[in-house]
Amino acid sequence: MSNLPTHEQLRQWDRQIVWHAFTQMAEYEPLILERARGCTLVDIDGNEYLDGVSSLWCNVHGHCHPTIDAAIRQQLGKVAHVTSLGASNPTTIRLARRLVDLTPEGLAHVFFASDGACAVEVALKMALQYWRQCDAPRPEKTGYIALGDAYHGDTLGAVSVGGVERFHATFAPLLFDVHRLPAPNPYRPPEGVSPENVLPDALARLERLLEEHHERIAAMVIEPLVQCAAGMIMHPPGYLRGARELTRKYDVLLIADEVAVGMGRTGRMFACEHEDVSPDFLCLGKGLTGGYLPLAATLTTDAVWQAFLGEYAEAKTFFHGHTYGGNPLAAAAAMATLDVFEQEKTLANLAPRIARLGEHLDRMAQLPHVGDVRQRGLIGAVELVRDRTTRESYPWAERRGIRVCDHARREGVLLRPLGNVLVIMPPLVVSLDELDCIATALRRGIIAAIP
Numbered sequence: 001m002s003n004l005p006t007h008e009q010l011r012q013w014d015r016q017i018v019w020h021a022f023t024q025m026a027e028y029e030p031l032i033l034e035r036a037r038g039c040t041l042v043d044i045d046g047n048e049y050l051d052g053v054s055s056l057w058c059n060v061h062g063h064c065h066p067t068i069d070a071a072i073r074q075q076l077g078k079v080a081h082v083t084s085l086g087a088s089n090p091t092t093i094r095l096a097r098r099l100v101d102l103t104p105e106g107l108a109h110v111f112f113a114s115d116g117a118c119a120v121e122v123a124l125k126m127a128l129q130y131w132r133q134c135d136a137p138r139p140e141k142t143g144y145i146a147l148g149d150a151y152h153g154d155t156l157g158a159v160s161v162g163g164v165e166r167f168h169a170t171f172a173p174l175l176f177d178v179h180r181l182p183a184p185n186p187y188r189p190p191e192g193v194s195p196e197n198v199l200p201d202a203l204a205r206l207e208r209l210l211e212e213h214h215e216r217i218a219a220m221v222i223e224p225l226v227q228c229a230a231g232m233i234m235h236p237p238g239y240l241r242g243a244r245e246l247t248r249k250y251d252v253l254l255i256a257d258e259v260a261v262g263m264g265r266t267g268r269m270f271a272c273e274h275e276d277v278s279p280d281f282l283c284l285g286k287g288l289t290g291g292y293l294p295l296a297a298t299l300t301t302d303a304v305w306q307a308f309l310g311e312y313a314e315a316k317t318f319f320h321g322h323t324y325g326g327n328p329l330a331a332a333a334a335m336a337t338l339d340v341f342e343q344e345k346t347l348a349n350l351a352p353r354i355a356r357l358g359e360h361l362d363r364m365a366q367l368p369h370v371g372d373v374r375q376r377g378l379i380g381a382v383e384l385v386r387d388r389t390t391r392e393s394y395p396w397a398e399r400r401g402i403r404v405c406d407h408a409r410r411e412g413v414l415l416r417p418l419g420n421v422l423v424i425m426p427p428l429v430v431s432l433d434e435l436d437c438i439a440t441a442l443r444r445g446i447i448a449a450i451p
């Protein structure tokens with residue numbers, strides 16, 4: 001035991017050796033979390049924090065949930081990992097069966113990977129290969145439609161369809177071109193479009209693009225209902241449904257990236273359910289294992305699956321894979337996560353939490369530098385602006401969002417902003433008291449950071 005590093009050593013190594021994601025390491029202040037229970041995280045000094053963003057949008061039923069812990073232990077007693085390249089495991093098979101039963105009609109096959117970005121890459125590649133191999137091949141269909149400010153992960157295919165300027169601009173020389181449409185954003189509509197007309201305008205733009213280019217477009221990729229990383233941009237109701245109808249009309253596949261909005265986050269198990277949409281590809285990640293282990297899934301239709309069947313020598317195989325895809329421990333965590341949804345009636349119990357979050361957001365909307373509050377299910381967002389009338393944003397370098405969250409952290413609430421947008425996205429089991437604490441810390445943070 002005497003060889004264990006001191007807390008000071010841990011902090012030093014964490015600053016100097018560990019390269020943290022999306023973090024400026026020159027100014028990183030270590031936050032070293034050692035334990036957790038329910039919605040509370042505990043650091044190495046024993047300080048407690050409420051997990052206001054579900055450990056980056058992935059925790060569902062709380063930390064150290066006994067059912068999920070037990071399922072992982074039980075799987076560990078059998079085998080931790082087997083390859084999914086030409087082999088399988090009962091737990092992974094059962095999970096695939098269950099996902100097919102649970103997801104929208106028409107999705108019948110599951111490809112497993114480990115991260116959300118990979119689930120999107122898989123859908124992009126499958127879509128392109130589908131058009132080469134389907135009954136009436138259309139190999140010229142190699143393009144993609146994506147939305148402005150889209151975020152689909154950080155691998156190069158996912159970044160190509162992504163549209164967040166600050167994250168993606170540096171890598172432009174490595175990316176493929178996509179057809180980009182403005183995000184249907186009611187708070188910041190495209191030039192010359194009124195907020196009420198965001199929906200018809202967005203669908204008209206999509207239809208014009210499809211009319212002109214559909215013969216060369218393989219798929220449209222979309223984050224259904226909420227573009228999370230973009231700053232919780234919430235699409236007007238009807239956009240998803242309209243995009244499904246138009247893509248079907250013009251023979252373009254629809255990829256629904258539910259990595260963030262899936263698994264109950266919007267109040268239904270999958271966001272597509274709100275508009276009764278069945279995509280050609282559904283990408284899941286983040287909450288799929290309850291926020292326990294890396295696992296992602298790309299579900300697709302029988303039509304896509306059929307196009308990849310053939311004699312070995314025809315090379316219709318999907319030549320793509322990830323070493324840990326379908327990992328049994330992760331699959332066990334995912335099965336247990338779905339069990340807990342049933343046992344604890346998680347979705348039915350969300351209503352009072354969603355309502356309480358709404359009350360807090362309404363109150364925060366009164367603060368002088370809050371330009372907009374938005375909510376979908378248990379996703380809450382507060383957008384700070386310098387000027388409420390012109391909706392002028394604070395310059396990014398002023399780090400307003402970060403300052404608000406630093407303040408909340410001193411009050412024992414962990415939050416992570418998206419630029420000037422503050423996010424409340426707790427585990428789905430957050431108690432009303434915990435929700436009150438999170439919202440109060442955020443509110444006080446806003447008042448403190450924006451005098």
Ligand SMILES: *Cc1c(COP(=O)(O)O)cnc(C)c1O
Nearest residue numbers: 115116117151152153259260285
């Ligand atoms: C987080 C996220 C991803 C990427 O998932 P990773 O597991 O971080 O690779 C993809 N799409 C959306 C919508 C996300 O929010």
